[in-house]
Amino acid sequence: MHVDRIDETGTSQEKKIITTPALVLAAGTQNTNRLLLRARAHDTIPDLPDALGENWVTNGDRICTWVSPVEDFGPVQGGPVVFGTKDWADPASANTIIQASLPPLPLGLGRTVTMIVGYGVSAGRGRVTWDPVRQEGVVQWPLDGDAPLTARSHERMARTTGVRGTFVDTTYVVPTTWHPLGGACIGTVCDVAGRVQGQRGLYVLDGSLMPGTTAACNPSMTIAAVVERATDDLIAQDVGTLI
Numbered sequence: 001m002h003v004d005r006i007d008e009t010g011t012s013q014e015k016k017i018i019t020t021p022a023l024v025l026a027a028g029t030q031n032t033n034r035l036l037l038r039a040r041a042h043d044t045i046p047d048l049p050d051a052l053g054e055n056w057v058t059n060g061d062r063i064c065t066w067v068s069p070v071e072d073f074g075p076v077q078g079g080p081v082v083f084g085t086k087d088w089a090d091p092a093s094a095n096t097i098i099q100a101s102l103p104p105l106p107l108g109l110g111r112t113v114t115m116i117v118g119y120g121v122s123a124g125r126g127r128v129t130w131d132p133v134r135q136e137g138v139v140q141w142p143l144d145g146d147a148p149l150t151a152r153s154h155e156r157m158a159r160t161t162g163v164r165g166t167f168v169d170t171t172y173v174v175p176t177t178w179h180p181l182g183g184a185c186i187g188t189v190c191d192v193a194g195r196v197q198g199q200r201g202l203y204v205l206d207g208s209l210m211p212g213t214t215a216a217c218n219p220s221m222t223i224a225a226v227v228e229r230a231t232d233d234l235i236a237q238d239v240g241t242l243i
Contacts, residue, residue, distance in 0.1 A: 021242040022201040024194075025184075026227075029056075029207040030128075033183040034137035036196075036204075037130040049197045051188035053128040056139060057212025059179035059219055060095065060120040060149045061171065064157060065113060068165035073114040077101035086216070087120075087156060094216040095120030095149060097156050116160065116167055118153030119179060120216040122146045128183050141175070179219050184208035186226075193233040201242045205230055 001023060004012040025032045036052055039045040079101030088094045100115040124145025131138045150169075157167050170176075184204045186192055194209060196202040205227045207219055214222040 020201075022203070022238070024203045024205055025208075026204075026206045029180040029183060030137070032204055032206055032208045033128045036184060037128065037137045038135070041130045041132065045199065045202070047198055049189045051185070053130075053137070053183050054125075054188065055185045055211045056126045056128050056141070056180065056182040057122055057124060058126075058141070058146060058177035059181055059213055060118065060122040060146055060153070060216070061177040061179055062118040062146075062150055062153050062157075062169055063171050063176065063178065064116050064118075064167040064169045066099070066116040066157075066161050066165060066167045067113050068161065069112060070164045072111050073102075075111060076104055077114060085156070085160065087152070088216060091121065091215075092123075093121065093149060093152055095153050095156070096216045097153065097160060116157050117178070118150075118157060119218070120149050120153065121213050122149045125212060139180075179207070179214075181207045181210040181214065181219060182212045185211045187211075193230040193237075194227070195234075195238075203230075203234065 001018045001020065003016050003018060005014040005016060007013055025035060027035060033053055033056070036045070036048060040048045040052060082099045082101065084096055084098040086096050095118055097116065097118050100117050102114055105113065122145065124142060124147075126139060126141035126145060128137045128139055130136075154169070161167050184190055184196070186209050190196055190204050190209055194203045194205045196204060207223050209226060210219060210223065
């Protein structure tokens, strides 16, 4: 493992090579994918699973601003989430709408502006691939990947904001997600304990394990539960057996 020891500004102070019989990647979905794809591209870890980078999804995120001249959201908004509303009757289109607070804005704008966010179950699937020129993992995502879910989320947001409010989907302006998931999924790249297939001593324990959606929930608790279960398994089965 090649690493830089950095200072508080990110400037490299020292380069190191660390050798270890076991390595747990928990760098977050995007960074874990990037590290593994780079290792495959540079052949520093041979024979990584073919499905690496596949089943990347946004958790159905739609990140929107909510403006209302008749509401007072407060100059300092509480958070991280003040309220949420679920639409889970149909598992194929289950979604959740939440209000998410903004940091204080100048000129008192925060009183009339906040955020409204949707996420849910999406049938769309993308992938992360390695760009040899940029030396970076690049997300490939179909423009209509979340289209049915987006339509449903927008419909429910419109009911929430009301006739005197409006919302703007910033995801159209700057494609982004708060909850990237997938790329090293359970069943195709890793087993249920995060062991990378065919790679003794290499583990993934983060959102990369999730196949793109966590059932219309914020993924944090699902990831924590999966990782806690995996850790119990690894302690029982793997600790002391790798050297």
